[in-house]
Amino acid sequence: MLKFLVRRTLTMVATALVLTFVVFWLTNLPPNLEKLAKSEASARMTDAEVESWLERNGHAQPLLKRYGEWLGVAPGWTWEAADGTVSGRCIPRGTPPEEAARFCGVLQGNWGLSTVFKQPVSDIIATRLGLTGILMFWVMVLMVPSALLLGVLSGMREGSRLDRGLSTISIASTATPEYVSGVVLIVVFSSSLVGLRWFKGTAASAMDGITFENFFLPVLTIALYGMGYIARMTRASMAEVMTQQYIRTARLKGAGFGRVVMRHALRNALIAPFTVIMLQFPWLLNGVVIVETLFNYKGFGWTLVQAAGNNDIDLLLGCSVVAVVVVLVTQAMSDIGYVLLNPRIRVS
Numbered sequence: 001m002l003k004f005l006v007r008r009t010l011t012m013v014a015t016a017l018v019l020t021f022v023v024f025w026l027t028n029l030p031p032n033l034e035k036l037a038k039s040e041a042s043a044r045m046t047d048a049e050v051e052s053w054l055e056r057n058g059h060a061q062p063l064l065k066r067y068g069e070w071l072g073v074a075p076g077w078t079w080e081a082a083d084g085t086v087s088g089r090c091i092p093r094g095t096p097p098e099e100a101a102r103f104c105g106v107l108q109g110n111w112g113l114s115t116v117f118k119q120p121v122s123d124i125i126a127t128r129l130g131l132t133g134i135l136m137f138w139v140m141v142l143m144v145p146s147a148l149l150l151g152v153l154s155g156m157r158e159g160s161r162l163d164r165g166l167s168t169i170s171i172a173s174t175a176t177p178e179y180v181s182g183v184v185l186i187v188v189f190s191s192s193l194v195g196l197r198w199f200k201g202t203a204a205s206a207m208d209g210i211t212f213e214n215f216f217l218p219v220l221t222i223a224l225y226g227m228g229y230i231a232r233m234t235r236a237s238m239a240e241v242m243t244q245q246y247i248r249t250a251r252l253k254g255a256g257f258g259r260v261v262m263r264h265a266l267r268n269a270l271i272a273p274f275t276v277i278m279l280q281f282p283w284l285l286n287g288v289v290i291v292e293t294l295f296n297y298k299g300f301g302w303t304l305v306q307a308a309g310n311n312d313i314d315l316l317l318g319c320s321v322v323a324v325v326v327v328l329v330t331q332a333m334s335d336i337g338y339v340l341l342n343p344r345i346r347v348s
Contacts, residue, residue, distance in 0.1 A: 008335070012328040016321075023320040024067050027313045033059050035311050040115060055079075058089055070112075070317065072105025106321065112314030116306060121318040124303065129322060131207060132292070132299035135218065136284045143223035144230065144277055151234025151273065152266065158239040167235065174228030182221040182294045189217065203297035218295045222288065226280055233276045238269040278334035282327040 037053040038045055045053065054060045058069070058077035068074030069089055076089030078097070086097040090104035104110040111121035154166040173181075190201035200214040241247065242265055289301035296302075300319065307315040 005336075008332050012332060015328060016324050019324045020071075020317070020321055021067055024070060024317060025063060027316055028059070028063065028066065032311055032313065036115065036313060039311065056081075056087075068105075070105050072103050072107035072110070074105075075102045076104050111318045111321075114307075114312055114315045116310045116312045116315065121314050124315060125300070125318050125322060128298065128300045128303040131297070132285065132288055132301065134210065135215075135222075135288060135292075135297065135299060136281070138215070138219045139222045139226075139284060140280070142219055143227050143280075146223070147227040147230035148234055148270070148273065150227070150231040152238050152269070154231070154235040155238025155242065155269065156265075158242065163235075166231070170228035170231040170235070172228070173224045174232070176225065178221050178225050178290045179294060181224055182217070182291060185217050185221060186294075201295070203292075203295040207298060218291050218297055221291050221294075222284065226283065230273055230276055230280070234269065234273045237272040238265065241265045241269045244268075274337055275334045278330050278337065281330040282323070285323060285326050 033054055034050050036059075037050045037057075041049070041053050051060070056079050058066065058079070061069075061077060065074055069076050076091075078086055078088035078091065080086050088097070088100070090102065090110075091097055091100040101108070109122065111125070113119070114121055114124055117124055150166050150170060154163045154170075157163050186201040189196050190199045191197070198213075199217045201217070203214055203218045205211075206215045206218075247265055285300060288299060289305055291297070292299045292301040293305055300322070303315070304319045306312070307319055
């Protein structure tokens with residue numbers, strides 16, 4: 001297990017480096033840098049003025065060097081003006097150059113400054129990620145038990161009328177995108193068009209204080225989409241387990257159907273859905289983009305949209321790092337949990 005963890009950690013680090021380098025390269029393409037220069041300085045800048053601005057702000061260096069500076073494994077750039085003033089990535093305003101650190105990248109906790117929000121990227125991501133974490137928590141609380149219940153009930157009676165009905169519900173929920181179900185829920189439960197104004201059609205007020213009225217619709221919108229997928233996987237696993245020989249043996253020995261399901265079938269049936277549930281975390285983190293934008297809930301997804309739409313390079317890179325780390329960590333946890341739950345699996 002130790003060798004497996006070491007190999008998996010090295011693979012995760014290598015994958016993170018490759019993915020972040022690709023995102024860094026895409027966000028630092030010449031058109032994006034030119035747009036950044038004109039948005040920060042002046043929209044009427046000439047090409048020569050754009051090149052000068054990029055050189056003064058460290059964007060004219062080779063791509064690998066800039067990536068190393070952003071990552072924190074290469075010394076930060078410096079620029080000396082004609083009057084002798086020295087500025088640079090690692091030299092905050094008012095700090096003497098000789099007192100500044102040589103390395104100031106992501107590894108040192110310096111994620112850059114947002115050009116849109118004019119705040120440190122680390123502070124923005126911490127705040128927005130916390131809001132999205134609350135949303136993800138309540139989605140999992142609603143989605144996982146409901147999906148497992150639907151899947152188990154459906155798989156217990158494969159081919160029955162109950163199975164067909166629950167399977168139809170699961171397929172319909174998975175086939176309906178969040179932007180469709182979200183709009184339908186808003187129209188039905190929060191607009192004057194139908195008259196059922198039970199909930200608020202926006203979750204903006206939930207950032208200050210969460211209530212059932214302002215938070216249930218976005219939670220339900222996300223949960224409905226993921227619920228069907230988990231339920232279908234649970235149903236398939238449960239149906240397969242119910243046909244195993246040890247289940248038939250327990251039934252022939254006179255054990256009740258409920259006892260067989262709870263003591264013998266349920267634990268083995270939940271091994272495969274566990275992996276699916278763990279993989280919902282990266283989907284939730286990136287899939288909330290639509291829902292947070294639709295309900296005006298300013299979490300991680302909303303921040304990612306704002307960063308991409310406003311060419312906020314540092315903020316976009318910070319969001320990408322968080323997304324990559326969450327995906328890799330949850331996949332590793334899924335593999336480890338699968339080994340622990342299934343004693344037939346051995347790590348060599």
